[in-house]
Amino acid sequence: MAEERSRLSAGVCAGLIRGKTGLLPDAYFSATKIGWILDNVPGARALAESGGALFGTVDSWLLWKLTDGRAYVTDYTNANRTMLYNIHELATRRADTNRNERVEAFMREVFVKAGVPEEDAAVCAEVLIESDKRGIDSHGIGRFKPIYIDRINEVIQQPVTQFEVVREGPTTAVVDGHHGMGQVIRKRSMQMAINKRNSTATWTARRRFRSAEKSSITTGSARRCPKAG
Helix, strand or coil: CHHHHHHHHHHHHHHHHHHHHCCCCCCCCHHHHHHHHHHHCCCHHHHHHCCCCCCCCHHHHHHHHHCCCCCCCCCHHHHCCCCCCCHHHCCCCHHHHHHHHHHHHHHHHHHHHCCCCHHHHHHHHHHHHHHHHCCCHHHCHHHHHHHHHHHHHCCCCCCCCCCEEEEECCCEEEEECCCCCHHHHHHHHHHHHHHHHHHHCCEEEEEECCCCCEEEEEEECCCCCCCCC
16 A cells, blocks of 8 residues: 555656656756755755755856856756746746846856946846847857857957948948957848838848858848738
């Protein structure tokens, strides 16, 4: 009877865990390993309950070191493989909002220390966070270090964006970002397109923005161009 109750309890727990995390209980995931540590390592549970122990993924440890212990965070993609993350509360938990604010502030600070002007750093950090929030992980905070900070350090990318208008007409413009920050180039280019639209009663028909190449902004009359989107 006891064995049967144990099996039933295990089945209920498995259902609850899968319903919240999307994962089947397995020793492969972090939660079971943490449980073993808490149960078997002397003093581990007491240390965890007192707030003296932290658990995280490799990126958590790196951020902890890079910020001198000020930030201990991870991203959605790593968190949801721990078997501890409620995937259904991703966008509604207050803790998640606080986490986004902390990570955005951290990225702004690191961008500034890497030489990016404060206003531009805010633009870059906001775009990375918003990409994650919209589920576009390919252009989210996962790009922060390898695509931006590392490239700035290797002098592949320029932290100060030199936005040059190479050629401009009433409804078009070609700009060069001189290997600057792509988010900044896109924002300034889009603002140019909006201004041209407002001043000439036209709208953007085509746009192409790349930080390492010359960019073009093209606007056209509604009578001559198909509506975008």
